[in-house]
Amino acid sequence: xxxxxxxxxxxxxxxxxxxxxxxxxxxxxxxxxxxxxxxxxxxxxxxxxxxxxxxxxxxxxxxxxxxxxxxxxxxxxxxxxxxxxxxxxxxxxxxxxxxxxxxxxxxxxxxxxxxxxxxxxxxxxxxxxxxxxxxxxxxxxxxxxxxxxxxxxxxxxxxxxxxxxxxxxxxxxxxxxxxxxxxxxxxxxxxxxxxxxxxxxxxxxxxxxxxxxxxxxxxxxxxxxxxxxxxxxxxxxxxxxxxxxxxxxxxxxxxxxxxxxxxxxxxxxxxxxxxxxxxxxxxxxxxxxxxxxxxxxxxxxxxxxxxxxxxxxxxxxxxxxxxxxxxxxxxxxxxxxxxxxxxxxxxxxxxxxxxxxxxxxxxxxxxxxxxxxxxxxxxxxxxxxxxxxxxxxxxxxxxxxxxxxxxxxxxxxxxxxxxxxxxxxxxxxxxxxxxxxxxxxxxxxxxxxxxxxxxxxxxxxxxxxxxxxxxxxxxxxxxxxxxxxxxxxxxxxxxxxxxxxxxxxxxxxxxxxxxxxxxxxxxxxxxxxxxxxxxxxxxxxxxxxxxxxxxxxxxxxxxxxxxxxxxxxxxxxxxxxxxxxxxxxxxxxxxxxxxxxxxxxxxxxxxxxxxxxxxxxxxxxxxxxxxxxxxxxxxxxxxxxxxxxxxxxxxx
Numbered sequence: 189x190x191x192x193x194x195x196x197x198x199x200x201x202x203x204x205x206x207x208x209x210x211x212x213x214x215x216x217x218x219x220x221x222x223x224x225x226x227x228x229x230x231x232x233x234x235x236x237x238x239x240x241x242x243x244x245x246x247x248x249x250x251x252x253x254x255x256x257x258x259x260x261x262x263x264x265x266x267x268x269x270x271x272x273x274x275x276x277x278x279x280x281x282x283x284x285x286x287x288x289x290x291x292x293x294x295x296x297x298x299x300x301x302x303x304x305x306x307x308x309x310x311x312x313x314x315x316x317x318x319x320x321x322x323x324x325x326x327x328x329x330x331x332x333x334x335x336x337x338x339x340x341x342x343x344x345x346x347x348x349x350x351x352x353x354x355x356x357x358x359x360x361x362x363x364x365x366x367x368x369x370x371x372x373x374x375x376x377x378x379x380x381x382x383x384x385x386x387x388x389x390x391x392x393x394x395x396x397x398x399x400x401x402x403x404x405x406x407x408x409x410x411x412x413x414x415x416x417x418x419x420x421x422x423x424x425x426x427x428x429x430x431x432x433x434x435x436x437x438x439x440x441x442x443x444x445x446x447x448x449x450x451x452x453x454x455x456x457x458x459x460x461x462x463x464x465x466x467x468x469x470x471x472x473x474x475x476x477x478x479x480x481x482x483x484x485x486x487x488x489x490x491x492x493x494x495x496x497x498x499x500x501x502x503x504x505x506x507x508x509x510x511x512x513x514x515x516x517x518x519x520x521x522x523x524x525x526x527x528x529x530x531x532x533x534x535x536x537x538x539x540x541x542x543x544x545x546x547x548x549x550x551x552x553x554x555x556x557x558x559x560x561x562x563x564x565x566x567x568x569x570x571x572x573x574x575x576x577x578x579x580x581x582x583x584x585x586x587x588x589x590x591x592x593x594x595x596x597x598x599x600x601x602x603x604x605x606x607x608x609x610x611x612x613x614x615x616x617x618x619x620x621x622x623x624x625x626x627x628x629x630x631x632x633x634x635x636x637x638x639x640x641x642x643x644x645x646x647x648x649x650x651x652x653x654x655x656x657x658x659x660x661x662x663x664x665x666x667x668x669x670x671x672x673x674x675x676x677x678x679x680x681x682x683x684x685x686x687x688x689x690x691x692x693x694x695x696x697x698x699x700x701x702x703x704x705x706x707x708x709x710x711x712x713x714x715x716x717x718x719x720x721x722x723x724x725x726x727x728x729x730x731x732x733x734x735x736x737x738x739x740x741x742x743x744x745x746x747x748x749x750x751x752x753x754x755x756x757x758x759x760x761x762x763x764x765x766x767x768x769x770x771x772x773x774x775x776x777x778x779x780x781x782x783x784x785x786x787x788x789x790x791x792x793x794x795x796x797x798x799x800x801x802x803x804x805x806x807x808x809x810x811x812x813x814x815x816x817x818x819x820x821x822x823x824x825x826x827x828x829x830x831x832x833x834x835x836x837x838x839x840x
Contacts, residue, residue, distance in 0.1 A: 194686070195425060200424060200787060201514070202524070202601075208417040210266070210407060212419055214488065214799070218761070218795045221712045221747040222780065225455050225494070225807050226585075229550060229612075233308065236287070241627040246275060246583040247273065247274070247275075247336065248272065248273070248274040248278070248328045248330060248334075248336035249273045249274070249779070250270055250271070250272050250273045250326060250328060250336070250401050250632070251270070251271045251272075252269070252307075252336055253268075253269075253270040253326055253338060253341065254270070255268060255343065256268075256269050256309065257268070257269065257419045257756045259346055259386075259769050260316070260343070260345050260346060261318070261345065261346045261347075261348060261386055262315060262316055262317055262318045262345055262347075262348065263315075263348075264314065265312040265314050265321070266312060266313045266314050266316065267309055267310050267311070268298065268300060268309065268310045268312075268326070268803060269300070269307065269308065269309040269310075269599050270307070270308055270326065270338075270505065270783050271306055271307055271308075271325055272306060272328050272720060273306050274324075274328065274330040274331075275481055276330040276331045276332050276334075276723055277327045277329070277330060277331040278308075278328060278330060279330060279333070280328075280329045280330050280634050281299070281300040281301075281308045281326065281327070281329075281333050282297050282298065282299050282300065282326075282327050282547060283297070283298045283300060283310060283324050283326055283327075284296070284324060284325050284326075284327060285298070285322055285323060285324035285325075286322070286323045287316065287320055287321070287322055287622070288321040288322075289317050289320035289321060289322065289345075290320070290324075290374070291318060291320075293635075295822055296313075296322050298310045298311075298313055299311075299320065300326075300532045300623035301305040301630065303651055304434065304704050305433055307372065308625055313427055314344045317345065317347060318345055318350075318385075319344055319345060319350075319457065320345040320458040321342060321343075321344050321457050321643045322342060322343055322344070322345070322438075322697060323340055323341070323342040323810055324340070324341055324342070325337050325338050325339070325340050326338040326343070328547075331455070332561075334606075338721050340715055341792075343534065346385065346386050346420060346452065347385040347386070347456035347457070347519055348381065348385045348387040348456070349385040349387050349389055349453055349454055349456065349590075350383065350384035350455060350456050350460075351381060351382070351383055351415075351448055351453065351455050351460075351461055351626045352381070352382045352383075352384050352447075352457075353367075353380075353381060353382075353447060353461065353462065354365055354366055354443055354460060355357075359741040360587045360687070361498060366379060366380040366381075366445075366463065366465070366569065367379045367396075367443055367444075367463065367464065367467070368467070369434065369463065369469070369470065369471045370431070371431075371433075371510055371546075372485075372506045372509070372510055372546040372547060373507075373509065373546075373550055373673055374432055374433055374434075374473050374508055374510065375433070375471040375472060375473050375510050376431040376432065376433055376436040376695060377396050377408060377409070377432055377433075377434050377436070377443060377449075378429050378430065378431040378447035379394065379396070379429065379430050379431075379463075379466075380427060380428075380429050381413060381415070381427065381430055381445075382414040382415075382418075382425050382426065382427050382431070383417065383418055383425075383427075383428075383430055383821075384418055384425065385414070385418065385456065386417040386418055386420070387417050387418045388414075388415060388421075388426070389390045389414070389453060390412075390414040390415075391412045391414070391449075391521070392412060392413050392415065392447065392448055392453060392818055393408045393410060393411075393412055393448060393449060393450060393452070394412070394413055394430035394445060394447050394448075395407060395409070395445070395446045395449050396408040396409050396410075396412055396430075396432050396445055396446075396625035397443070397444040397446065398436065398441050398442075398443060398444075399441075399442055399444070399445055400442070400444060401446055403450070404442055408432060408434070408435055408436070408443070409432030409433065409435070410649045411431065411432050411433065411763045412430075413428040413429075413430045414428060414558050415427070415428050419830075430445070430447075430546070433829075434469075434471070434473075435482075436467070436469045436480055436482075436484065437469070438482065438490060438491060438492075439468070439469060440466065440467070440468045440469075440471055441466070441467050441469065442464050442465075442466055443463070443464060443465055443467050444462065444463070444464040444465075445462070445463055446462050447461045447462075448461055449461075449630060458472075462713065466490055469492070470492050470512060470513050470514055471510050471511070471512050471513075471523075471833075472488075472498075472513070472626075473510065473511075474488040474500050474504075474505055474508070474509050474510065474511050475503055475505070475508050476502070476503060476504075476505055476506060476507065476508070477503075478502055479499070479501045479503075479504055479505075479517045480498060480499060480500040480511060481499040481504045481727065484704035487499075487501065487502060488532070490511070490513070491513075492513050492514070492515060492541075493515065493516075493532075493534075493535065493539075494532070494533050494534040494535070495533050495534065495535050495539060495541075495562065495563060495620075496515075496541045496559060496560070496563075496618070497533025497559070497561040497563070498511065498515075498530060498543065498558065498559070498561070498743070499514060499558070499559040499561065500558050500559075501556060501557075501558075501559070503556055504552075504557075504558060504833070505545075505780065506552070507547075509545050509546050509547055510545070511543070511544075511545055512542070512543070512544045512545075512546070513541060513542070513543055514537050514541070514542045515519055515526070515541050515542075515704050516539070516540055516541075516542065516617075517537050517539050517540075518539065519539075519540045519617075519619060521536060521591065522589075523589060523590070523592060523660075523661070523691065524624035524625075524660045524661060524695055525659060525660065526623065526624040526659070526660050526719070527582070527591060527621050527622070527624075527625065527719075527739055528621060528622040528624075528626075529619060529620070529621055529622075530564060530569065530579060530619075530620040530621055530622050531564075531565070531568065531620075532563060532620055533562075533563035533564055533603070534563075535704070536566070538620075539619075540584070540617050540618065540619040541617070541618050541619075542616070542617050542618075543560070543616065543617075543618055544615060544787075545612070545615060548556065552611065552612050552714065552756065553630060553811075556610075557609060557610045557651075558608070558609040558610075558695060559606055559607075559608060559609075560581055560594075560606070560608070560609060560618060561604055561606050561729060561782075562579075562581055562603070562605045562606075562607075562620040563603055564579060564604075564605065564620065565603075565604060570620075572713070578622050578623045578624060579597075579620060579621070579622060579623070580593050580596070580597070580605035580607070580620075580621055580623050580719070581595070581597075581604065581605055581618055581619075581620060581621075582594065582619050582621045582718075583614055583616050583617065583618050584616060584617040584618075584619070584687070585686050585718070586616075587664055587686075587687065587689070587692075587795055588661055588662070588663070588664050588689065588692040588718065589661070589690060589691070589692060590661035590692050590718050591619065591621065591661075591718065592661070592663060592718040593607065593623070593718060593719050593720045594607050594608075594614045594618070595607045595608045595609075595614075596720060602721070606669070606748075607669060613665070615721070619777070623719050623721040625660045625717065625718075625721065626719075626721060627658070627717075627721060627797060628658070628715050628716070628717060628721040628723040628724070629656050629657060629658040629660070629662055629716070629721070629723045630653070630657045630658070630723070631654055631656055631657075631713050631714075631723055631726035631797070632654070632655045632657075632726075633654050633655075633711075633713065633728045634652075634653045634655065634731065634789075635651065635652055636650060636651050636652050636794060636795070636796070637651065637795075640730070641729075641797065642728070642729050642730060642740075643685065643729050643730065643834055644730055644757075644761075644796055644797065645730065645731050645732070645757075645758075645759045645795055645796065646704075646730045646731070646732060646795060646796075647732075647761060647762045647795050648706075648732050648759070648761040648762060649701045649703045649704070649705050649762070650700070650701070650726065650730070651698070651700060651701060652699045652711055653696055653697065653698040653699065654668075654671075654696070654697050654713040654715075654726070655694065655696050656694070656695045656696075656697065656715045656723075657693065657695075657701070658693060658717040658718075658721075659693060660717055660718055660719060661692045661693055661718040662694075662715060662716075662717055662718070663693050663715070663716045663717055663718050663828045664678045664685060664689070664692060664695065665683050665735070666683070666685055666688065668715065668716040668717070669683070669685060669697060669713075669715050669716075670713070670714040670725075671683060671697075671699060671711065671712065671714075672710075672711070672712040673699075673702075673709070673711050674709055674710055675710070675712070676677070678699065681701060682699065682700045682702070683697055683700070684697065684698040684699075684700065684723075685697050692718075697713075699711065702734045702799075705732065706732050706733055706734040706761070707731070707732060707758060708729070708730075709726040709729075709730055710727055710729050710792055711727070711729065711730075711733070712725050712726065712727050712728070713725070713726045713728070714726070731758050731759060733760065733761055734761060735760075735761075736758075736759065736760040736761075736764070736823065736825045736828060736830055737758075737760070737830060738756055738757070738758055738759070738823050738830050738831075739757040739759060739833040740755075740756045740821060740834060741756055741757070741803075742753040742754075742755060742834060743800055743819070743834060743836050745757065746836050746837060747836070747837035747838065747839050748755060748804070748837075748838060749838070749839060750803070750804065751799065751801050751802060751803050751804065751838075752801075752802055752804070752836060752838075753799050753801050753802075754798075754799070754800045754801075754819065754821065754834075755797075755800055756832065757796070757797050757798065757823055758793070758794065758796060758798065759795065760795050760823075763791070763793055763794055763826070764785070764793040764794075764795075764823045764825045765793070765822060765824045765825050765826070766783075766823070766824045766825040767793040767821070767822070767823075767824070768781055768782060768783045768784075768822055769781070769782040769790050769797035769802075769819060769820070769821050769822075770782075770801070770819065770820045770822070771817055771818070771819045771836075772817060772818045772819070772820070773815070773817060773818075774815070774816055774817070774818070779806040779807065779817075780802070780806050780807050781807065782800060782802065782812070787800060789824075793823065797836065804838055804840075812838060813838075814838055814839045814840060815837070815838060816835065816836075816837050817832050817835070817836050817837075817838065818834070818835050819829070819833070819835075819836060820831065820832070820833050820834075
């Protein structure tokens, strides 16, 4: 409800106006503290704003209640300050506060004195202890003896130093983990540490333990950190990360971090200096000399459960790196009907493993293979039922959007499937699968976008492509697609192979255009599917000619009653400039001309075999009369013309 409306002017962002309360009906006003909301709108109605403010009617008005300084430490003097007015005049202003902490005091009263412009401030109180809680109210008494008390406020005396890993009480109530594994050149244990206090400090000790250090925890390492002071008013919390090189063994651990374990820092609150996180070791050190290693003294086969083991042999990497290994059951198969996820050993559901190397593109050493060892339950997958031959290690290929076999296992170790990774491209999400896919891809070839009849004539620079089809997916790795031109391998740069498809069950690869000499030629295609099945070589045999010709095969049927089809083949070294078919009466009058624009389902002037249907109508769409007619097929290329004639009979 609008109680009062008055125009005012805004100048350079500042507005002033007067409010006459007598203009508002008395029954709509009440004495005491109330609020004022201001709505403004430009004269043209294109912009507006609103604001609000507190006012007091025939009562004490208090505003800007605060402490000086706004954020207090134990070394500061505490002063209270506010803006206060009263129509009867102010007799006194006091603050009533309670203190809770190492010392508890209640009912403390401090007087505020006028410092001008209706502001009041206390002389100061203190000292206080770090982390003390102060709760206070302001009481203003007017000259008539009436008192007004503000709402209650509270704040804490800021600590100088408060090192924190988060609150920690016991093993059944751990903090949100701020202890984790990291590192790129070597596996490290890291902990994020805050200084909630305002004072900076350096050389703060942080120790890491495998297990609770208050009982039987084993020291993993010690380091020091430097922390700035926090800025509470700006919500800036000082942080640093402590880290030590991991010496954790395989399996699950409760890793504790302890900040200032020797109590050498004047920390106001030590209850948050100790915390732990449950960690399953899933990052492993890899060195050129040892390969995968826990201790840094020997080669180790690493794992995160009983289903998968990874072995990086010595000399497999060129520099120190970290192997990451995680598991997931969120996996699926689409359009791969001959594959099925298998359950790794001692697990209950199919599980895939994400394998990654930090700086993978920089560290792999050529000629060395990483062993991926899946274990399986021989009671579930019996060797004598051919599971031994059908189980394989597959990697999710994001380009193919298919699971792809990474290598065949030829070792024949019961209960184990071993795959070898020889390049960074095989690192990724791995799964153990049952494979019933024994059918290789099917290959069909096209020339100039049309399926091709063997030994046909093609342009001297033809567009040649192959359509690769497989119900479980074609392997898009360029190394698995072989193309030969006249028995000579084609460089990968001369092939257009898609690197990403929504459906890799059908894939088109294209041979970049090249000029062939006149004569007979062969292009051979061969490909693999995602299970490693290799297609038989598909040969495309064709001929390139040095001159233009039209081979007329006639029209069929002839005589005809409804339609007839002209059949001919264009032979040339490139597409004709033009080709047309004209039909004439015996007197030589042309009644119909068929041009490339009239034939929508084929390129009439293209090289190759053509069938063109005529419906026995003239250029105006009228049916022709019974009788004998002649037709002329005429092609043009580079200023030269070739003509072929024929005769037909129409009787209806």
